[in-house]
Amino acid sequence: MPGNRLDKGLTMESIQKKSSDRPVHRSDRIKQIFALVSMVSFGGSAIFGIVSLFSSGLSSQHQRKPVAAAVSQESLLAAQERGYKTVLQREPQNQTALEGLANVRLGMNNKVGAIEPLEKLVKLNPDRADYKALLGQAKGK
Missing domain, CATH: 1.25.40.10 (Tetratricopeptide repeat domain)
Structure with missing residues (x-):
């Protein structure tokens, strides 16, 4: 039985560690997703700006x-x-x-x-x- 308590204690510690690691892992994942969305948004707006710059330069109205x-x-x-x-x-x-x-x-x-x-x-x-x-x-x- 004492071995069981020890096993249960280790199991409880491992559960506590996993539960304490889990929110950090989620927030890291959220940060990664946010960073990815930010980069995609920035890249898209930069591409849109460049395309509109070239298209206005080539349009006949601009001339x-x-x-x-x-x-x-x-x-x-x-x-x-x-x-x-x-x-x-x-x-x-x-x-x-x-x-x-x-x-x-x-x-x-x-x-x-x-x-x-x-x-x-x-x-x-x-x-x-x-x-x-x-x-x-x-x-x-």
């Missing part, structure tokens, strides 16, 4: 964007020019509108069109050297 941007820049300058002209019809001496109109026309490479507002600005502000310099550049001096 048309610079043309659309150039057209929109020209239309934006034209709209600004119309706005400044409207202000100057009501207030011919408005220096902000005169300067804006001159800058827009210079931005559109319309040096001849920029001369008139620049001449008005020089008349209104004879002490401003920057207006005189812009007028000289517009006239080609």
Whole structure:
């Protein structure tokens, strides 16, 4: 019987060891599964990003964007020019509108069109050297 107790004690110890090892083993397994899922998710998102990068680079819409941007820049300058002209019809001496109109026309490479507002600005502000310099550049001096 004492041998039985010893056997039972060993058996109890081994059961306790197994039960104490078991949660650690489960948490390790959970950590491994979580790490695997994380790696697969990261890899999938990286692959998706790379594929979308290459597909957008090869698409024809991507190639048309610079043309659309150039057209929109020209239309934006034209709209600004119309706005400044409207202000100057009501207030011919408005220096902000005169300067804006001159800058827009210079931005559109319309040096001849920029001369008139620049001449008005020089008349209104004879002490401003920057207006005189812009007028000289517009006239080609």
